[in-house]
Amino acid sequence: MSQLNDIKGRLALITGASGGIGAACARQLASKGTHLALTYMSSLPNIQSLTIDLHSLNKDIRISIHKVDVGKAEDIDKMFSEIDAQHGHRPDILISNAGYGKRIPQIWDIDLEEFDYTINVNLRASFILTKGCVEYMRNQRWGRIVFMSSIAAQGGGINGCHYAASKGGISGMMRNLSTRLAEYNISVNDVAPAMIGDTGMIPNGAAFPGLTETIPLGRLGVPEEVANVVTMLVTTGYMTGQSLLLAGGLK
Ligand SMILES: NC(=O)c1ccc[n+]([C@@H]2O[C@H](COP(=O)([O-])OP(=O)(O)OC[C@H]3O[C@@H](n4cnc5c(N)ncnc54)[C@H](OP(=O)(O)O)[C@@H]3O)[C@@H](O)[C@H]2O)c1
Numbered sequence: 606m607s608q609l610n611d612i613k614g615r616l617a618l619i620t621g622a623s624g625g626i627g628a629a630c631a632r633q634l635a636s637k638g639t640h641l642a643l644t645y646m647s648s649l650p651n652i653q654s655l656t657i658d659l660h661s662l663n664k665d666i667r668i669s670i671h672k673v674d675v676g677k678a679e680d681i682d683k684m685f686s687e688i689d690a691q692h693g694h695r696p697d698i699l700i701s702n703a704g705y706g707k708r709i710p711q712i713w714d715i716d717l718e719e720f721d722y723t724i725n726v727n728l729r730a731s732f733i734l735t736k737g738c739v740e741y742m743r744n745q746r747w748g749r750i751v752f753m754s755s756i757a758a759q760g761g762g763i764n765g766c767h768y769a770a771s772k773g774g775i776s777g778m779m780r781n782l783s784t785r786l787a788e789y790n791i792s793v794n795d796v797a798p799a800m801i802g803d804t805g806m807i808p809n810g811a812a813f814p815g816l817t818e819t820i821p822l823g824r825l826g827v828p829e830e831v832a833n834v835v836t837m838l839v840t841t842g843y844m845t846g847q848s849l850l851l852a853g854g855l856k
Contacts, residue, residue: 613638621703625804629828695741727771748791783846821854
């Protein structure tokens with residue numbers, strides 16, 4: 606296996622693979638021969654049909670499925686025990702993608718419980734997931750970490766400050782980790798999408814009348830375009846500490 610950027614035979618953990626963007630990432634990595642540990646929380650039928658698709662793309666890869674609420678540290682611990690048992694080692698690649706965002710634009714409508722829950726699922730989980738992977742990556746001096754941020758991290762998008770804080774926290778954590786982990790050949794980046802259709806968050810343009818017209822490119826993004834950026838990051842280890850905006854021209 607090439608020490609640089611070959612991901613064939615590596616193991617990638619993708620959280621939220623039952624959703625639009627996570628499933629697209631899984632398809633691309635499967636086609637490159639990467640073994641997969643995939644998580645879902647509630648959408649079991651999605652993950653089951655995805656697994657069938659993935660095996661038809663590449664019958665040689667090992668795929669494990671884990672039911673995880675990433676807001677619960679004990680669920681994440683249990684998942685790592687399952688990964689140890691089923692793959693024999695921790696992930697070489699972490700795609701921390703599972704996310705939550707109840708659309709509440711104004712701070713006076715966001716209660717503390719909603720704020721805490723959003724921070725737990727979007728930010729705290731990425732910290733716990735990284736801690737679970739990073740020792741193995743450090744020992745082998747090879748690792749790739751990609752967080753799923755959002756245009757919200759820089760104040761944009763259609764959600765409120767609770768979601769912005771959770772995604773902004775991810776970008777700050779990414780930048781810090783990228784400087785700390787570079788000497789161990791672990792790259793850390795995030796992807797910051799906006800307005801991606803075919804997802805639970807934005808099923809299609811019709812679900813949000815007028816939204817598409819606000820996007821300079823005049824259309825929603827598609828999950829495969831986000832996956833293209835994730836694949837580029839995990840196969841380009843020289844790039845680290847970057848937040849890549851993928852937003853159809855939105856600022
Ligand atoms: N779509 C966009 O325009 C957009 C823009 C910016 C950022 N993002 C980010 O992209 C990521 C993926 O979202 P998506 O657009 O693909 O939406 P999605 O289709 O709704 O997928 C969300 C995924 O996250 C999982 N999830 C939600 N809460 C969870 C929890 N507490 N524990 C574990 N898993 C949980 C869901 O699992 P189950 O369905 O199995 O419950 C699902 O797999 C998220 O981090 C989101 O914030 C999306």
